Amino acid sequence: MRNRHIAAGFSAQFPPAAILAPIVALCTLSSCSVAIPVSASSSSAMWQGGAPEDVTGSIAKPPLKLSRRLDPEDLRRAVAAMSTALDPQGSGASVNWDNPQSGAKGSFTPVGQAYPLDGKICRSFLADVSASENVERLQGAACREKTAEWALTELRPFKKS
Incomplete structure (x- = not known):
């Protein structure tokens, strides 16, 4: 009977929702993220080894110049x-x-x-x-x-x- 009293006191002091909510939040916030393409055409190109339609972060090189001293x-x-x-x-x-x-x-x-x-x-x-x-x-x-x-x-x- 004494164990029952301890268990009842524990759950009264720490209700299950109060324990479970921080654990769920911790698991959710610490998980890894994965980016998934939105459009079907870009995702199929990406998954098939092709280049996606939208290219970001690339800067075209300026054309080479023979000499800057030439008019x-x-x-x-x-x-x-x-x-x-x-x-x-x-x-x-x-x-x-x-x-x-x-x-x-x-x-x-x-x-x-x-x-x-x-x-x-x-x-x-x-x-x-x-x-x-x-x-x-x-x-x-x-x-x-x-x-x-x-x-x-x-x-x-x-x-x-």
Whole structure:
């Protein structure tokens, strides 16, 4: 009978709801969370290994620039020379360019053969750019689709290896 009195006193002092509520709250708050996509199309792409439709947190890289010292006409002439030099049907020789109005000049020398990359034709090169009494020796690569113009994909100062 004494055990019954202790048990009755315990439940009177601590009702079951008062004990159970904090335990439930603790379990709920300490559990892990899982994000589930809302739309059917994005969830099916995600679960099938495809990319979701909404891409967040990505910042497009700005296009590479041959030299910040070139004005628009210098750049137009340089790109024309680069296109001629990198043409896989060309001779593979260096192609020079210059702009008598600004005094800028330079050359492009293809390095190695053209190669395919992601459905594009690419080719490495060495370039010399002289503008505003400054001479830069660069190495890089450019790619183009079959009917498009060449676009720089790599560019850095030339270092002999």
